[in-house]
Amino acid sequence: MTDVSNKIREEAGKLLEKGEVDVIIGFEKGSIPLSATPCFIRNEADIEKLIWNEYCGNNLSLYLSKARGKIGIIAKGCDTRAIVELIKEKQVQRERIVIIGVPCEGMLDRKRIMIRCQSRNITGIEDQGRQLLITGDSLNVAVEKDEFFYPACQVCANRNPVMCDVFIGNTIEEQKTDEFTDVTDFNEKPSEERWAYITDEIDRCIRCYACRNACPLCYCKECFVDATQPQWVGKTIEQSDTLSFHIMRSIHLAGRCIECGACERACPVMVDIRKLNRKMSADVKNMFGYKTGLDIDQPAPLSVFKPDDSEEFILDI
Amino acid sequence: MGNKETSWEPKIIAFLCNWCSYAGADLAGVGRMQYPANVRVIRVPCSGRISPFFILSSLQNGADGVLVSGCHPGDCHYLTGNYSARRKFALLKSQLEHIGIEKERVQFTWVSASEGGKFAEVINRVTETVKALGPAKRLVKKCL
Numbered sequence A: 001m002t003d004v005s006n007k008i009r010e011e012a013g014k015l016l017e018k019g020e021v022d023v024i025i026g027f028e029k030g031s032i033p034l035s036a037t038p039c040f041i042r043n044e045a046d047i048e049k050l051i052w053n054e055y056c057g058n059n060l061s062l063y064l065s066k067a068r069g070k071i072g073i074i075a076k077g078c079d080t081r082a083i084v085e086l087i088k089e090k091q092v093q094r095e096r097i098v099i100i101g102v103p104c105e106g107m108l109d110r111k112r113i114m115i116r117c118q119s120r121n122i123t124g125i126e127d128q129g130r131q132l133l134i135t136g137d138s139l140n141v142a143v144e145k146d147e148f149f150y151p152a153c154q155v156c157a158n159r160n161p162v163m164c165d166v167f168i169g170n171t172i173e174e175q176k177t178d179e180f181t182d183v184t185d186f187n188e189k190p191s192e193e194r195w196a197y198i199t200d201e202i203d204r205c206i207r208c209y210a211c212r213n214a215c216p217l218c219y220c221k222e223c224f225v226d227a228t229q230p231q232w233v234g235k236t237i238e239q240s241d242t243l244s245f246h247i248m249r250s251i252h253l254a255g256r257c258i259e260c261g262a263c264e265r266a267c268p269v270m271v272d273i274r275k276l277n278r279k280m281s282a283d284v285k286n287m288f289g290y291k292t293g294l295d296i297d298q299p300a301p302l303s304v305f306k307p308d309d310s311e312e313f314i315l316d317i
Numbered sequence B: 001m002g003n004k005e006t007s008w009e010p011k012i013i014a015f016l017c018n019w020c021s022y023a024g025a026d027l028a029g030v031g032r033m034q035y036p037a038n039v040r041v042i043r044v045p046c047s048g049r050i051s052p053f054f055i056l057s058s059l060q061n062g063a064d065g066v067l068v069s070g071c072h073p074g075d076c077h078y079l080t081g082n083y084s085a086r087r088k089f090a091l092l093k094s095q096l097e098h099i100g101i102e103k104e105r106v107q108f109t110w111v112s113a114s115e116g117g118k119f120a121e122v123i124n125r126v127t128e129t130v131k132a133l134g135p136a137k138r139l140v141k142k143c144l
């Protein structure tokens, strides 16, 4: 990891020095254990702040549609997929960004590790490769990394950047993820059980909208959920309103969500938001043969149609 | 109030495209065809005008079923409105089923201006199916 950090600093330094970019978007050390924080480097003097480790989960492409000038961005596989969609949707111009691509073997889920550590105060973390030895106030646990990668990382099929200008490190092997078995498994459960699961999750939602704010593809200036004329979704945390918000969000992201899991990571109450988004990704793939974030020239599935699209669901009398 | 069991009738919201299904409904009326009075019709310019919001709002606000009907593929007044709508509806219907909302509550169909008979039949069929499901419980707002 330190090699990668050094290489990132080197490449980022070059870009700033040559004036090829105005800002580098990357990660710096987080203020709490097991975390890294997005940072914006404008001066070469600050380049040492840049780091790379297994806590760099945030999808930095989130900032592309907001930042001005020429931007250098550190991007994992999923981040580059988001960039592809953002370029396609004209939220950022390809010429305006320099992508520093970094292969990623999965990011660690801080919240679940903290639960494992019973939320005790952590004073030491020793990285042993496949294990973390965590010590602290009456705390001494060994954490198997394999068990604590984010759900999105566990099923990720694009660990290598799909597009980049500078490549850091070596290409890694992609996971043979048998895609969407999670969705099919869930679909096979009886409807009662699915409803119970979804409502259980949704009932925890406090409508903070962190999921939306962390999502790189949720860039609308006015989100439907904030609109008041007309007010599509009620503002309460009654199940009906909350669920409608989440259903609508998943529909709005259908054919756009690149499954980075940023929404889920941002959620303070660990709502299984991806249950809805994954379903849409599976459908978009099965119905329209489309996978998001791979090809800038392929039109978004909901912006086009085929005359012979499936009519299976149409009531025929 | 009476006995809820026996007196309950489903409320069904029907979004009908002005150019075909709405005219189809008209024709059914002119032809004095019988169909249940459970549908509340909302006329829209094209099936492409119907946002998933309309459908969710209906379900939230007391509809037991929702019917969407547009021009047959190839016949849309605006050429492709129904083709684009078809993709959206396919996803919405699939998502609703995924989370455990009975899939029969939301129905999509095509009815042309000359298909008065088909319109009556569609309403019959949808009303029967929704009746069999009973009152909507999921996604319904508790306080309106």
Ligand code: SF4
Pocket (backbone or CB within 6 Å): A211, A214, A215, A216, A217, A218, A253, A256, A257, A258, A259, A260, A261, A262, A263, A264, A277
């Ligand atoms: S919905 Fe979630 S998983 Fe999909 S792109 Fe947005 S943040 Fe990433």
Ligand code: SF4
Pocket (backbone or CB within 6 Å): A204, A205, A206, A207, A208, A209, A210, A211, A212, A263, A266, A267, A268, A269, A270, A271, A273
């Ligand atoms: S981040 Fe979590 S709690 Fe906040 S709105 Fe999204 S699902 Fe609800």
Ligand code: FES
Pocket (backbone or CB within 6 Å): B017, B018, B019, B020, B045, B046, B047, B048, B070, B071, B075, B076, B077, B078, B079, B080, B081, B082
């Ligand atoms: S005009 Fe009828 S579906 Fe478009």
